[in-house]
Amino acid sequence: xxxxxxxxxxxxxxxxxxxxxxxxxxxxxxxxxxxxxxxxxxxxxxxxxxxxxxxxxxxxxxxxxxxxxxxxxxxxxxxxxxxxxxxxxxxxxxxxxxxxxxxxxxxxxxxxxxxxxxxxxxxxxxxxxxxxxxxxxxxxxxxxxxxxxxxxxxxxxxxxxxxxxxxxxxxxxxxxxxxxxxxxxxxxxxxxxxxxxxxxxxxxxxxxxxxxxxxxxxxxxxxxxxxxxxxxxxxxxxxxxxxxxxxxxxxxxxxxxxxxxxxxxxxxxxxxxxxxxxxxxxxxxxxxxxxxxxxxxxxxxxxxxxxxxxxxxxxxxxxxxxxxxxxxxxxxxxxxxxxxxxxxxxxxxxxxxxxxxxxxxxxxxxxxxxxxxxxxxxxxxxxxxxxxxxxxxxxxxxxxxxxxxxx
Amino acid sequence: xxxxxxxxxxxxxxxxxxxxxxxxxxxxxxxxxxxxxxxxxxxxxxxxxxxxxxxxxxxxxxxxxxxxxxxxxxxxxxxxxxxxxxxxxxxxxxxxxxxxxxxxxxxxxxxxxxxxxxxxxxxxxxxxxxxxxxxxxxxxxxxxxxxxxxxxxxxxxxxxxxxxxxxxxxxxxxxxxxxxxxxxxxxxxxxxxxxxxxxxxxxxxxxxxxxxxxxxxxxxxxxxxxxx
Ligand SMILES: Nc1ncnc2c1ncn2[C@@H]1O[C@H](COP(=O)(O)OP(=O)(O)OP(=O)(O)O)[C@@H](O)[C@H]1O
Ligand SMILES: [Mg+2]
Numbered sequence: 001x002x003x004x005x006x007x008x009x010x011x012x013x014x015x016x017x018x019x020x021x022x023x024x025x026x027x028x029x030x031x032x033x034x035x036x037x038x039x040x041x042x043x044x045x046x047x048x049x050x051x052x053x054x055x056x057x058x059x060x061x062x063x064x065x066x067x068x069x070x071x072x073x074x075x076x077x078x079x080x081x082x083x084x085x086x087x088x089x090x091x092x093x094x095x096x097x098x099x100x101x102x103x104x105x106x107x108x109x110x111x112x113x114x115x116x117x118x119x120x121x122x123x124x125x126x127x128x129x130x131x132x133x134x135x136x137x138x139x140x141x142x143x144x145x146x147x148x149x150x151x152x153x154x155x156x157x158x159x160x161x162x163x164x165x166x167x168x169x170x171x172x173x174x175x176x177x178x179x180x181x182x183x184x185x186x187x188x189x190x191x192x193x194x195x196x197x198x199x200x201x202x203x204x205x206x207x208x209x210x211x212x213x214x215x216x217x218x219x220x221x222x223x224x225x226x227x228x229x230x231x232x233x234x235x236x237x238x239x240x241x242x243x244x245x246x247x248x249x250x251x252x253x254x255x256x257x258x259x260x261x262x263x264x265x266x267x268x269x270x271x272x273x274x275x276x277x278x279x280x281x282x283x284x285x286x287x288x289x290x291x292x293x294x295x296x297x298x299x300x301x302x303x304x305x306x307x308x309x310x311x312x313x314x315x316x317x318x319x320x321x322x323x324x325x326x327x328x329x330x331x332x333x334x335x336x337x338x339x340x341x342x343x344x345x346x347x348x349x350x351x352x353x354x355x356x357x358x359x360x361x362x363x364x365x366x367x368x369x370x371x372x373x374x375x376x377x378x379x380x381x382x383x384x385x386x387x388x389x390x391x392x393x394x395x396x397x398x399x400x401x402x403x404x405x406x407x
Numbered sequence: 408x409x410x411x412x413x414x415x416x417x418x419x420x421x422x423x424x425x426x427x428x429x430x431x432x433x434x435x436x437x438x439x440x441x442x443x444x445x446x447x448x449x450x451x452x453x454x455x456x457x458x459x460x461x462x463x464x465x466x467x468x469x470x471x472x473x474x475x476x477x478x479x480x481x482x483x484x485x486x487x488x489x490x491x492x493x494x495x496x497x498x499x500x501x502x503x504x505x506x507x508x509x510x511x512x513x514x515x516x517x518x519x520x521x522x523x524x525x526x527x528x529x530x531x532x533x534x535x536x537x538x539x540x541x542x543x544x545x546x547x548x549x550x551x552x553x554x555x556x557x558x559x560x561x562x563x564x565x566x567x568x569x570x571x572x573x574x575x576x577x578x579x580x581x582x583x584x585x586x587x588x589x590x591x592x593x594x595x596x597x598x599x600x601x602x603x604x605x606x607x608x609x610x611x612x613x614x615x616x617x618x619x620x621x622x623x624x625x626x627x628x629x630x631x632x633x634x635x
Contacts, residue, residue: 305492
C-alpha cells in the first residue's frame with residue numbers, strides 16, 4: 001500500500017524542478033563548505049597536537065605530584081613507581097616514553113648559557129622526535145653513548161661542531177652537583193620553540209650525570225588518536241593510582257594550545273551555524289511554498305479518505321528524500337578536495353604564516369577525513385530540516401478538507 | 408429501498424451575531440439507494456453546505472446526519488476520514504485529481520487506501536476506464552487529459568471504491584456541452600446499470616433535466632422536493 005505513496009513522494013519532488021534543484025544545491029553547497037572548513041580545522045588541530053604535544057609533553061604525562069609545582073630533580077619519579085608495562089598494554093596507547101628533563105649551564109669554557117637537558121631513549125625517541133629528519137651533521141646518539149646532540153642555534157652560538165665538547169653544569173639529586181663534559185655527536189635542526197636550545201643525551205647518561213639512577217622526571221604516553229584522550233586518561237589513572245603520582249593530559253600541561261584550539265573551533269562552529277541558519281530558512285521557504293501549492297490537493301486527498309498520517313508520510317518522505325539528496329551530494333562532492341588536501345597538505349607562506357604562528361599553530365594547512373565531522377554535519381542538516389518541517393506537520397495534523405479546498 | 412442518506416432538522420450557521428448566516432435551516436431529507444438526485448437553488452441557497460454535510464466534511468450546529476446507517480455526529484476526525492473513504496465517493500468541480508499520478512494511479516487511489524489487492528484494483532480500473540471511454544489513456548497524467556476526461560477519471564476513482572453513494576458539486580461547471588452530456592450519460596448509465604446513488608448540487612439545466620428527483624433549496628430551506 002505504501003508503494004504508491006513512495007511513488008507520489010518521489011514524483012512530487014520533481015514537480016517543481018527548479019525549486020528542487022535550488023533546495024538540493026543550497027543544502028549541498030553549504031554542507032560542502034562547512035565540511036571543508038571543519039575538516040580543515042580538525043586537521044590543523046590534530047596536526048598541531050601530534051607535532052607539538054606527542055613528542056615533547058606527551059598526550060598524557062605522568063610525573064611525581066610535587067614536580068607539577070616545583071620542577072627540580074628532587075621531585076623525580078623512581079622507576080618502580082610507574083608500571084610501564086601495564087601502561088603499554090592499555091588499548092590505544094602507542095608508546096610509553098620515560099624522560100629525564102632538566103637544565104644546566106652549558107659552556108665551552110669561554111661562552112656559557114643556560115640550556116635545557118633532555119634525557120631521551122634513542123631507540124624510541126629518535127623516531128618520535130623525527131630526529132632523522134632533523135639531523136644536520138654527525139650521527140644520532142645511541143642508548144649507551146656518553147655524548148650529546150645540540151641544535152644548530154647552539155652550534156652557532158658556541159662556535160662548535162661535531163667532535164667538539166661542551167661542559168654541562170647543574171643541580172643533581174639530593175644536593176649533588178650534576179656535571180660532565182660531553183662530545184657533540186650530532187647537530188639538529190630545531191629552529192623555533194623550546195627545543196631550539198636543548199641538549200639531547202641518552203636518558204641513562206642524564207640520570208648518571210644528575211646522580212639520579214633509575215629516576216625520571218616524566219613518563220610520556222603517546223596515543224593513537226586524540227579522540228581517545230579521555231578514555232585512555234582514565235585507564236592510565238587506574239594503573240597509576242597513587243597520590244604521589246600526577247597524571248595530566250596535554251590539555252592541562254599546555255592550556256594555551258587547548259584554549260587556542262577551542263577558540264578557533266568555536267569560530268568555525270559560529271560560521272557553520274550561520275550557514276545552517278541560511279539553509280534552514282531556505283528549506284523553510286521551500287516548505288511554505290510547497291504547502292501553499294498543495295493545500296488544495298491535500299484537501300481533496302483528505303476528503304476522499306486519505307488520513308492525516310498518510311498525508312504526513314507522503315509529504316515527509318518527499319522532504320526527507322530531498323534533504324538526503326542534498327546531504328549525499330554535499331558529502332560526495334567534498335570528498336575529492338578533502339582527500340587531495342589530506343594527502344598533500346600545504347605549507348603556508350608569507351604574512352598568513354605569521355598570523356597562524358601567532359595563534360600558536362604551525363603554518364601547515366591540510367584537510368582531515370574525520371568520519372564524525374561528516375556524520376555530525378549531515379545530522380545537523382537533517383535536524384534543521386526536521387525542525388523546519390514542523391511547519392507542514394502542524395498544517396497537515398490540523399487539516400480541514402473544506403478549508404483546504406477553498407480557493 | 409435502503410436509506411443511504413438522512414438528515415434530521417439540520418441547522419448550519421456560519422459566523423455569529425450580526426453577521427451570522429443561517430446556511431441550512433431545519434433541513435430534513437432522505438435519500439435512498441439508487442436515486443439520481445439534484446440539489447438545486449439560487450446561489451447561496453445552501454446546496455454546497457448540504458452536500459458537505461452529507462459528505463461527512465462538515466458538522467451541523469444542530470440536528471442529525473445519518474449516513475449509511477451511521478450517525479456521523481459520533482465520529483472523531485480520523486474515523487470520519489475513514490468513513491468517507493469507505494462509504495462516500497466524491498466528484499468535485501474540477502482539479503480534483505493528483506497531477507503527478509496517471510489516470511490509472513488516480514483511479515486506484517482510494518482502493519489502495521482500502522487495502523484492496525493489486526489484482527482486483529487492476530481489474531476494476533481497466534474495466535471502468537474502458538467503460539468511460541478512456542481506454543488507452545491509462546498512463547496519461549491529468550494535465551494530458553481534457554476537463555471532461557479528467558472528470559470521468561474522478562468518477563471512476565469514486566466508483567471503483569464501491570461507495571454507498573457518490574456526491575458531485577457542480578461536476579459540469581467547467582465542461583463544454585459535449586463533455587457535459589458524456590459525463591451525464593456515464594453517471595446516468597452507472598445509476599441505471601449498477602444502481603449507484605448520485606447526488607448533485609448544480610445550476611446546470613442539463614443536469615437538472617436528467618435528474619430523477621430534484622430537491623429545491625432556498626435560503627437554507629427545502630422548498631420543494633420533486634420526484635419525476
Ligand atoms: N465557510 C463559510 N463561512 C461563512 N459563510 C459561509 C461559508 N460557507 C458558506 N457560507 C454561506 O452560507 C450560505 C450558503 O452557501 P453555499 O455555499 O452552501 O451556497 P450554494 O447554494 O452552494 O451557492 P452556489 O450556488 O453559489 O454554489 C451562503 O450565504 C454563504 O455565503
Ligand atoms: Mg455551491
